[in-house]
Amino acid sequence: MINFSNTYKAISDTRLHPWLDQFKHAVNQRMADYTHGNLSDWIKLLKELPDITPDHIELASKVEIGSAAQLSEDEQKQLKQLLMKFHPWRKGPFHLFGQHIDTEWRSDWKWDRLKDQISSLEDRIVLDVGCGNGYHCWRMAAQNPKLVIGIDPSQLFLMQFAVMQTYLSDYPVHYLPVGLEYLPENLSDQGFDTIFSMGVLYHRRSPIDHILHMKNLLRPGGELVLETLVIDGEADQCLIPKDRYAQMNNVWFIPTTGMLKNWLAKLDFQDIKIANVAKTGLNEQRATEWMTFQSLEDYLDPQNKDLTIEGYPAPKRAVMVATKPNKKAGK
Numbered sequence: 001m002i003n004f005s006n007t008y009k010a011i012s013d014t015r016l017h018p019w020l021d022q023f024k025h026a027v028n029q030r031m032a033d034y035t036h037g038n039l040s041d042w043i044k045l046l047k048e049l050p051d052i053t054p055d056h057i058e059l060a061s062k063v064e065i066g067s068a069a070q071l072s073e074d075e076q077k078q079l080k081q082l083l084m085k086f087h088p089w090r091k092g093p094f095h096l097f098g099q100h101i102d103t104e105w106r107s108d109w110k111w112d113r114l115k116d117q118i119s120s121l122e123d124r125i126v127l128d129v130g131c132g133n134g135y136h137c138w139r140m141a142a143q144n145p146k147l148v149i150g151i152d153p154s155q156l157f158l159m160q161f162a163v164m165q166t167y168l169s170d171y172p173v174h175y176l177p178v179g180l181e182y183l184p185e186n187l188s189d190q191g192f193d194t195i196f197s198m199g200v201l202y203h204r205r206s207p208i209d210h211i212l213h214m215k216n217l218l219r220p221g222g223e224l225v226l227e228t229l230v231i232d233g234e235a236d237q238c239l240i241p242k243d244r245y246a247q248m249n250n251v252w253f254i255p256t257t258g259m260l261k262n263w264l265a266k267l268d269f270q271d272i273k274i275a276n277v278a279k280t281g282l283n284e285q286r287a288t289e290w291m292t293f294q295s296l297e298d299y300l301d302p303q304n305k306d307l308t309i310e311g312y313p314a315p316k317r318a319v320m321v322a323t324k325p326n327k328k329a330g331k
């Protein structure tokens with residue numbers, strides 16, 4: 001139903017080629033396990049996107065494709081209506097032929113916080129685990145990587161990615177709609193140069209296994225960029241919410257940055273640095289016209305915005321950067 005042949009071709013042109021069949025198997029397996037009921041309708045909708053070439057593309061400072069002047073007022077209205085059919089738009093913002101997709105998250109702020117703290121992505125093979133609709137993958141593309149693969153199990157987010165890819169197909173950015181657990185266990189010495197895992201770790205029941213899997217997918221000397229919720233406290237402290245955290249029912253472990261360092265060190269990562277710690281502001285995650293459901297404000301204690309509605313510390317996120325050692329650590 002969806003054609004991933006360009007993605008498979010891109011993989012086969014890199015040192016990842018020995019694992020091509022495993023990547024194909026991952027996608028086939030996931031699609032067999034789960035297909036969203038709206039997927040075929042969404043695929044049809046993609047064909048209604050304006051068939052024009054953008055007069056400019058900006059990915060370094062924002063994701064902007066084409067300009068408003070390329071569409072008439074009527075065409076603008078139609079485009080907006082079409083894009084709204086892919087609601088909710090969580091990660092962004094995007095600017096598509098003058099349509100400002102004002103997403104729930106200011107994902108650009110996250111990128112700004114970390115982009116100068118990581119190794120240049122020039123010529124690198126990159127994996128973005130839990131990439132959402134691929135917003136950060138497009139920002140990565142501005143650094144001339146060899147290949148960026150975003151993975152995420154959400155088929156709606158795959159469609160939002162496909163909207164942008166309609167106009168950005170010349171960039172080496174691809175999306176596989178799978179969770180990390182579908183990927184090969186180990187890519188030996190030929191793995192990715194950089195792996196991002198942002199906003200995923202706290203959803204994992206076994207966070208150390210999640211990190212270990214990514215280590216096994218990195219080449220020796222490769223870089224892990226790990227962003228996750230943290231709490232203040234000592235290196236031996238970690239919050240395991242009794243039930244929900246900020247209304248999310250799938251949050252398992254929220255460590256301190258000290259404990260995150262310990263997890264990475266236990267797995268033999270080197271040069272472990274805390275690149276950034278930032279509290280999530282109400283202006284960074286909020287309901288908009290493009291994401292009309294509840295958002296952060298509804299998840300915080302109305303009397304005390306430093307606490308979640310459940311009484312836990314309000315969301316704060318850390319970005320960790322660490323290197324897989326060059327020697328084989330045997331773990």
Ligand SMILES: Nc1ncnc2c1ncn2[C@@H]1O[C@H](C[S@+](CC[C@H]([NH3+])C(=O)[O-])CC(=O)[O-])[C@@H](O)[C@H]1O
Pocket residue numbers: 091107110129130131132133151152153154157178179180181197198199200203
């Ligand atoms: N097993 C899994 N494997 C891969 N992805 C998963 C898995 N389970 C859930 N996801 C996906 O992980 C993403 C987490 S959002 C971060 C988006 C982006 N990275 C961001 O940093 O803005 C969370 C946030 O808002 O922070 C969702 O798109 C899930 O579908």
